[in-house]
Amino acid sequence: MKNPRDVIKRPVITERTSEFVEQQKYVFEVDLRANKTEIKQAVEAIFKVKVVNVNTLRVPAKPKRYGKHSGYTSEWKKAFVTLSADSKPLEFFEASV
Template identity: 80%
Template sequence: MKDPRDIIKRPVITERTAGMMNDLKYVFEVDIRSNKVEIKKAIEAIFNVKVSNVNTLRVPAKPKRYGRHSGYTSEWKKAFVTLSKDSKPLEFFETV
């Protein structure tokens, strides 16, 4: 198995995701090659919580311009992680 910290890259914190935290739903940027089972095991290993559901989506690359130069942003994968009802909230997000 891969190292859990290689699968979970960073949390995604926006106004929308901050509102979802009250329902024990958290959003993470994950490795694009990881699957739902690997993401679930990684979250449970890092934060010592029980995960009930994982939904993923791939965010496509977008064209960007800077002056006369053009290119694309990177494609990345987002994971919506729902914790079980008896699980405690993630202490990492308590200050948000």
């Protein structure tokens, strides 16, 4: 198995993904070559929780311009991870009010 820290790159925290926290769903940027089983094992190893479901999608590269220079953003992979009902919530998604 790969190192779990190589599979999970970073959490994706936006307004939309913060609404998923109530449903025990979390969103991560993952390695392009990682499959659902590797993502599940990595989240369970890093956060010590039980994962029920993993959905993935590839975010395509978008054209960008800066003045006369043009290029593309990088393609990346997003994983929606659903935790079991008895799992504890992940602490970095909690709002610090």
